[in-house]
Amino acid sequence: MKWGNHMTTIRTKIMEAASRIEGFDLQSFEIGPVVLESGAIQQVAPFLKEAGFNKITIAADAHTNAVLGLKLQGLIEEAGIAVQNTQISPDKQGDVIADEAALIQLILSLKATSAEAVVAVGSGTLHDISRFSAYAVGIPFISVPTAPSVDGFNSKGAPLVLHGDKITIQAIGPAAIFADLDILTEAPAALVAAGFGDMLGKYTSLFDWKFGSLAGGEIYSPVVAEMTTNALQQCVDNVDEIAQRSPEGIRILTGALLESGFAMLLLGHSHPASGAEHHLSHYWEMEFLRLGRRQILHGAKVGIACAQIAEHYHSLASRSPDLFPDEHRQTLIDEIEAIPDGNTIRALLKKVGGPILPEDLGIDEELLQRSLREAHHIRPNRYTLLRKYNETI
Numbered sequence: 001m002k003w004g005n006h007m008t009t010i011r012t013k014i015m016e017a018a019s020r021i022e023g024f025d026l027q028s029f030e031i032g033p034v035v036l037e038s039g040a041i042q043q044v045a046p047f048l049k050e051a052g053f054n055k056i057t058i059a060a061d062a063h064t065n066a067v068l069g070l071k072l073q074g075l076i077e078e079a080g081i082a083v084q085n086t087q088i089s090p091d092k093q094g095d096v097i098a099d100e101a102a103l104i105q106l107i108l109s110l111k112a113t114s115a116e117a118v119v120a121v122g123s124g125t126l127h128d129i130s131r132f133s134a135y136a137v138g139i140p141f142i143s144v145p146t147a148p149s150v151d152g153f154n155s156k157g158a159p160l161v162l163h164g165d166k167i168t169i170q171a172i173g174p175a176a177i178f179a180d181l182d183i184l185t186e187a188p189a190a191l192v193a194a195g196f197g198d199m200l201g202k203y204t205s206l207f208d209w210k211f212g213s214l215a216g217g218e219i220y221s222p223v224v225a226e227m228t229t230n231a232l233q234q235c236v237d238n239v240d241e242i243a244q245r246s247p248e249g250i251r252i253l254t255g256a257l258l259e260s261g262f263a264m265l266l267l268g269h270s271h272p273a274s275g276a277e278h279h280l281s282h283y284w285e286m287e288f289l290r291l292g293r294r295q296i297l298h299g300a301k302v303g304i305a306c307a308q309i310a311e312h313y314h315s316l317a318s319r320s321p322d323l324f325p326d327e328h329r330q331t332l333i334d335e336i337e338a339i340p341d342g343n344t345i346r347a348l349l350k351k352v353g354g355p356i357l358p359e360d361l362g363i364d365e366e367l368l369q370r371s372l373r374e375a376h377h378i379r380p381n382r383y384t385l386l387r388k389y390n391e392t393i
């Protein structure tokens, strides 16, 4: 079966990178079809048919059902596969979140219909709900993103909200990804800006990863770091195309998000794509949940947090050199100097029409300062410069 050229491109890149990672177990590394092209949704039903699935559940929300879920349901039915549609209910604030209620809703319907696979139709949260629910009942999930908003489509980790706390559970990656450019180019500008913000976050996550490896002995892979760096650079080099939401811009952004996701998958950890900027973002999210406030797009928070962390790190590099171990001091300070400053990152976010300051998201100075002091507790075993600084002062 032909899965399209872009799939070949991404898959070839990933396999090539995997082959360069020392000691990587290529034999047991399996990635399914990754289709990134116009009309990709037409390939979902043939894939399901060929894989031998007879009963499918589509997981969507009211919005993604209207955009694609119901249409996809029709395409799968036409192929002679039984399909049931579970529309995930929003919380009291009107947000669909990966909390206990949403997970149980999907798990119960998977059990009730003896579904053999879940097709996630939506952006990051619907993927997290589907990924964990599929894992919990022991079936695969298939990814059909509706917006290039996040780099977590193909990760194994499912960030969940349990008792109001954000925790990431290792679950499963998708058996296949069908990213349809016709759908993705129609995604709202705010979701595209969020995907771009999630990519910009790599400026600080890549630094924190280097810091964690040199100062804290954490796992490191130059191949995976290079992959993530290239994905980030692609987005920055093509910011104007992405801002216009042209098919080429959306293809570049979606490809970069997928590559960043695969980079995490190759490493087996989220280090390349998640550092202090993600901890800040998670901290803000938990605060909003506690206060019963409406949720903000993950990538919007990450982009803004990245600018804050970049500013913080630039200042630490010049005024607190003792934070860096002697033997790696210069390397790490040079790495920080290579991160664009806060205002450059904000200017990039502004180009794609995203929010740029914490106050744009309703995050006041008190919450910002508190998060800068406490966010490292979100991931107690991740050694970031933010953590080192907070534990030193």
Ligand SMILES: [Zn+2]
Residues within 6 Å of the ligand: 150, 151, 198, 201, 273, 278, 298, 302
């Ligand atoms: Zn992210």
